[in-house]
Amino acid sequence: MTDTSSISRRKGPRPPSSHWGRGAFVAWLFIAPALLFYSAFVLVPIGTTLYYSLLRWNGIGVAQFRGFQNYLAVLTEPDLLSTIGNAFQLVLYFSLLPVGIGLGVAQVIRRHLGGPFGTTARAILFIPQVVPLVAAGIAWSWMLASNGVISQLLSLLGLGGWSRGWLGEFDFALPAVGIIGAWVLLGLCTMLLVTGIAKIDPTLYEAAKLDGASGWDEFIYVTVPGLRQEIGVCITVTVIAALASFDIVYIATGGGPGGVTNVPGLEIYRLAFAHRQVGLASALAIVLMILVIACILPIQWIMRERGR
Amino acid sequence: MSAEATARPALSVGAFAARAILVLLMFLTLLPFITMFSAALAPSGTYPPGLQWPADPQWGNFVDAFISAKLDRLLISSVTIVVCVVPVSVLIGTMAGFGLAKLALRGSQFVYLLFVVGLTLPLEVVIIPLYYEIQWLGLLNTKFAIILPLIGLFMPFSIYWMRAHFVNVPAEMSEAAQIDGASAWQQFWLVQVPLARPPILSLAILQFLWTWNSFLLPLVLVEVPLERTMAGALGAFQGQWGTNIPLLCAGSLIILAPSVILFIIFQRQFVAALLQGAVKG
Numbered sequence: 001m002t003d004t005s006s007i008s009r010r011k012g013p014r015p016p017s018s019h020w021g022r023g024a025f026v027a028w029l030f031i032a033p034a035l036l037f038y039s040a041f042v043l044v045p046i047g048t049t050l051y052y053s054l055l056r057w058n059g060i061g062v063a064q065f066r067g068f069q070n071y072l073a074v075l076t077e078p079d080l081l082s083t084i085g086n087a088f089q090l091v092l093y094f095s096l097l098p099v100g101i102g103l104g105v106a107q108v109i110r111r112h113l114g115g116p117f118g119t120t121a122r123a124i125l126f127i128p129q130v131v132p133l134v135a136a137g138i139a140w141s142w143m144l145a146s147n148g149v150i151s152q153l154l155s156l157l158g159l160g161g162w163s164r165g166w167l168g169e170f171d172f173a174l175p176a177v178g179i180i181g182a183w184v185l186l187g188l189c190t191m192l193l194v195t196g197i198a199k200i201d202p203t204l205y206e207a208a209k210l211d212g213a214s215g216w217d218e219f220i221y222v223t224v225p226g227l228r229q230e231i232g233v234c235i236t237v238t239v240i241a242a243l244a245s246f247d248i249v250y251i252a253t254g255g256g257p258g259g260v261t262n263v264p265g266l267e268i269y270r271l272a273f274a275h276r277q278v279g280l281a282s283a284l285a286i287v288l289m290i291l292v293i294a295c296i297l298p299i300q301w302i303m304r305e306r307g308r
Numbered sequence: 309m310s311a312e313a314t315a316r317p318a319l320s321v322g323a324f325a326a327r328a329i330l331v332l333l334m335f336l337t338l339l340p341f342i343t344m345f346s347a348a349l350a351p352s353g354t355y356p357p358g359l360q361w362p363a364d365p366q367w368g369n370f371v372d373a374f375i376s377a378k379l380d381r382l383l384i385s386s387v388t389i390v391v392c393v394v395p396v397s398v399l400i401g402t403m404a405g406f407g408l409a410k411l412a413l414r415g416s417q418f419v420y421l422l423f424v425v426g427l428t429l430p431l432e433v434v435i436i437p438l439y440y441e442i443q444w445l446g447l448l449n450t451k452f453a454i455i456l457p458l459i460g461l462f463m464p465f466s467i468y469w470m471r472a473h474f475v476n477v478p479a480e481m482s483e484a485a486q487i488d489g490a491s492a493w494q495q496f497w498l499v500q501v502p503l504a505r506p507p508i509l510s511l512a513i514l515q516f517l518w519t520w521n522s523f524l525l526p527l528v529l530v531e532v533p534l535e536r537t538m539a540g541a542l543g544a545f546q547g548q549w550g551t552n553i554p555l556l557c558a559g560s561l562i563i564l565a566p567s568v569i570l571f572i573i574f575q576r577q578f579v580a581a582l583l584q585g586a587v588k589g
Contacts, residue, residue, distance in 0.1 A: 030404060042464075048440075112323045125337055126582060130578065138560050145358075149339065152358035247539075250527075
């Protein structure tokens with residue numbers, strides 16, 4: 001890409017009075033509108049959040065400078081720290097379930113997703129990506145209610161004693177929220193992995209068969225390495241979805257019962273707009289941003305390094 | 309069973325297993341909507357069982373929900389917001405992607421990096437200052453409170469997406485245009501944009517979905533649900549009718565309908581856009 005631009009730069013001066021002499025100015029004109037919106041509604045707000053995070057401010061009155069006190073509170077107060085712990089627990093459900101199931105399905109389906117059946121399956125599995133997360137939250141709240149379809153299925157299997165309002169119980173609420181996220185992301189991950197596996201050279205599988213490899217060996221030595229890129233994409237998308245979750249938790253549990261499903265996104269919203277602790281909320285927001293970057297960078301790095 | 313299976317050609321067993329698994333996955337995907345549908349037909353205000361065809365289906369619930377959700381006004385509001393956000397955002401994102409990929413600019417790598425940093429940014433990180441900024445601009449509780457920030461928030465992906473396309477357009481294209489004496493602006497509109505139709509369409513589809521489904525932004529910046537987009541209004545609808553399961557389910561399904569119908573019509577484009585969008589994002 002640097003090659004192309006340097007070529008056009010070298011060729012530029014040939015028609016002497018061309019517009020390309022003012023290249024830099026023209027280029028800035030093309031970039032300026034985007035940069036303006038991006039600065040106004042992303043870059044400046046990030047800086048402002050950083051600034052707020054050093055203050056004690058109720059959003060209306062005079063702010064006091066507090067240094068790193070807010071960060072200290074985020075990293076020591078159990079109520080705030082537990083939101084981060086919950087977010088990481090959600091990562092297990094949002095990432096591991098869809099990627100694990102998706103890999104298994106991809107291995108079985110491999111080359112069998114052709115024809116109208118495949119097209120239909122693809123479309124249906126994508127529906128969770130099209131409907132808003134709010135709708136997923138409402139639908140699943142109803143399914144997980146004490147008289148919902150999950151309890152109904154359990155009774156059908158003779159496990160009626162297990163029926164309960166899953167989202168209202170201390171021990172089950174967080175896993176239940178995790179299942180909702182897994183449902184949302186399962187179709188996307190499966191389709192990414194199925195699309196990826198179709199691109200793996202089929203002779204690799206034949207060679208593995210000739211060497212007497214079991215299905216499991218095939219999976220570990222052919223499928224997983226061949227899908228490295230796609231697995232990386234799935235993990236990136238799902239980890240961000242889990243750490244920055246808001247919509248599903250807001251609708252399904254509101255952080256309850258007793259805060260066991262509270263996540264940083266919800267706590268930021270609540271601290272800033274209900275409790276008027278703008279500084280503390282901002283510090284939590286910055287910590288969340290750092291956590292997301294700290295989780296994503298190694299994944300990207302592993303994907304790139306091994307890809308060579 | 310295993311003896312029988314090995315007797316058949318391996319492919320058909322594989323094909324059968326693949327279909328069985330896909331059918332199960334499709335069922336799991338659709339189950340939430342099926343159970344909402346069965347609940348939506350139960351008498352309003354009752355507690356129906358999870359999944360059961362009601363003896364006397366109450367189709368009127370959908371009408372009641374349509375009226376109490378004021379879906380007509382909600383649709384107008386959502387469409388207005390989409391129409392303001394998507395064309396502007398696609399246009400300036402495409403321009404910047406072109407500028408960063410094809411025009412000689414010292415420091416373009418740095419500018420690009422600045423945009424790409426925003427790709428993983430959770431909305432929660434900027435939502436607090438956005439509130440005070442929009443308040444300062446006097447735009448709280450107006451559609452602009454949703455429109456303007458969304459355009460800014462869409463920039464990282466739009467530029468990443470469009471630049472990736474323009475970088476791969478052969479240099480001869482622009483050189484030919486240059487020799488013909490075309491300005492950068494003419495080259496952009498007459499040569500590059502027509503060639504970039506597929507990625508532009510995908511980008512527009514993704515931005516439509518993100519706008520239509522945005523929740524936190526409208527929740528914080530617009531108090532009146534009728535001025536929000538669909539998802540924001542759905543949240544408010546749940547707050548209002550959370551205890552009336554049949555009406556809530558009917559309303560949710562109605563609010564979902566427009567985007568699902570659009571998805572069914574443009575299914576192939578949506579799937580392609582979502583798949584590529586995830587890979588590149």
